[in-house]
Amino acid sequence: MAARANSLFTDPEIPGAYIAGSSGQEALLGTIETTSESVEETLHFIYGWPEYIKDPTRRRDSIGEEERRARRRTHASLPRALSGRIPFEVVEVIMEQMDQDSLRLCALVCRAWTQASIRVLYRNIAITSRAAFESLAEFVRKDTRAPERLAQTTSLRVGGSKWDVPVHVVPVILARAMPTLQRLIFYSSLHPPMDSNFFLTLPIFRTVSTLELFRFKLCCFSELRQIISAFPQLKSLKLGVGMVEQVTPLIAIIPGARVRLRQLVLGWGLAPSLAVPLLSWLAKSFACVDLTHLAVGRSPFNMALQVNELLAVAGENIQFIHEMDMDSDDDLEFLWSTAIDSRREQESLEPPAVLELPLFRDSFSRHCTFAHSPRLHTVRFELRPYTLDDVPKGKWLAASLELDSILETLRSSNIRHIKVHQSVRLTGEFVPLSTHPRLFYAEIPRETLDKGLHRTMRKAIFGTLASVEFSFDVAYVAWEFLTSQRMVSRAAQQFSDAIPRLLGPWHQRGLVTVNMKLSPVYSRG
Structure with a gap:
């Protein structure tokens, strides 16, 4: 089989059980039952997303055994008799939208599909568990193909619902192996106590230009400031559903930052004890003087008053201002797909303390002002x-x-x-x-x-x-x-x-x- 010749299946995140000949593959994945006679039906066959992706309100653990067996029949890799009828340009477009499970199945079809799947798999890597991290770390240490494969990686997402990924060693193990990484996402993976080595080694990710933190909790605002300041090439910062354990007095905030942001997304669910010092620091440090895109969440707290203080010093170049509510998908999908995905999960952080509410002095009727932005x-x-x-x-x-x-x-x-x-x-x-x-x-x-x-x-x-x-x-x-x-x-x-x-x-x-x-x-x- 061509896929075996490429030795794909020792790569991380691709189950070793897929190392099999055609008969082994059928035993693992089930007999392919299809009578597709048209390219349209064939595309539907290979692009048959699991139902929990179609319906985000359903969780994996709610899927019955009967449904799992049905999926093993219909989510198998495609026979060559069918794959050969699909223009390869169409295949590549579809692969761009696939999740990792579907891409692994595509990698079993033929040599061309294997290479196309690898390109997408390694361009966007997601580490959702400790086991996945250890697999990737071993790949970096032992596999001679690691430098070539990970040189393609432009997006790395760290974290999952179990909070078991050893985040503090991610930079030292992966940063040098991903020399072209542009987008770094920490999702449900930052929580106290944070090892000091994490903050010291983050700057090894030298090329990161987009940083996303979602569902996070830190000890204090200074930890968030250290994370943001670790990336001198940072152009896009996106934060949502975050809080800190200690309230930082505004008088104690130290101005100064190496970053010059172009896009800032302050999503819903940011606790006042985090958002207030953040906005004050961004305004004082002139990190947003080149800002062109600003998106601000309005739930559960309205931070427009603090945002307007930022706009007073950083609104000159802004071209897009977006106010968002938690249930608004239209612009949020464009600005931050990670936040859209998060609403589909049941996990949540504890709500901010009632004592924090006075930190946001706004009524809901206050809005971001456009008066400081002549280029809107x-x-x-x-x-x-x-x-x-x-x-x-x-x-x-x-x-x-x-x-x-x-x-x-x-x-x-x-x-x-x-x-x-x-x-x-x-x-x-x-x-x-x-x-x-x-x-x-x-x-x-x-x-x-x-x-x-x-x-x-x-x-x-x-x-x-x-x-x-x-x-x-x-x-x-x-x-x-x-x-x-x-x-x-x-x-x-x-x-x-x-x-x-x-x-x-x-x-x-x-x-x-x-x-x-x-x-x-x-x-x-």
């Missing part, structure tokens, strides 16, 4: 969430005033794209209102809009606008509307129909797109 090209922001009813009176007018106050801060003559997102919740209170002709934003008098929001929208500064997107999510308890799905659709449609009126001047220019998403909640809690 794209903005996205979250409006206050509301229930789809008429209580309290005037809340939809308040939402329009909130929108107006945000737009008033724009100073860029280059603004091209504006994205607005709002989460709304449907309850039984909507039912008696459902026949009302003017609901939600449609209830605001046109004269009021003309004197405020619409006057702002007609300003010359918005003459360069190319698109305006208003997206909203409708959350509702599924059992409450089990027999009245039409009511859900009616509420969503009535809310959607009111948006063009709210954005009248831009709607008349043909700029407005409205996107809705229904989000049923299957819990009574």
